[in-house]
Amino acid sequence: MSGLAVTPALAQDDEEAEAHLHYSVETTTIATLLDDPASAEILERLIPTVYANDMFQTMGRPNTLRVAAQYESAVLTEAKMAEIQAAFDELAGVRTAGD
Numbered sequence: 001m002s003g004l005a006v007t008p009a010l011a012q013d014d015e016e017a018e019a020h021l022h023y024s025v026e027t028t029t030i031a032t033l034l035d036d037p038a039s040a041e042i043l044e045r046l047i048p049t050v051y052a053n054d055m056f057q058t059m060g061r062p063n064t065l066r067v068a069a070q071y072e073s074a075v076l077t078e079a080k081m082a083e084i085q086a087a088f089d090e091l092a093g094v095r096t097a098g099d
């Protein structure tokens with residue numbers, strides 16, 4: 001038997017990292033983002049007025065941030081979307097070209 005056993009804690013860390021890896025302003029639903037405390041904190045920090053909006057928290061859940069940008073275009077600008085995506089990438093441990 002090899003000494004490369006995976007402990008439950010490490011397996012859980014891997015699962016969390018894998019889940020974060022897939023977060024995207026283009027494809028991840030707002031529900032998924034809101035249900036994860038780490039990504040919800042990113043949204044609350046970067047787009048506090050949108051995050052506090054009841055419509056975003058309820059009716060917006062099945063949509064992506066890209067769809068929400070149609071209704072919150074003053075806040076969810078291309079620059080802000082890029083900032084959010086960079087925060088998601090950092091959360092997942094993804095290195096960007098500038099790193």
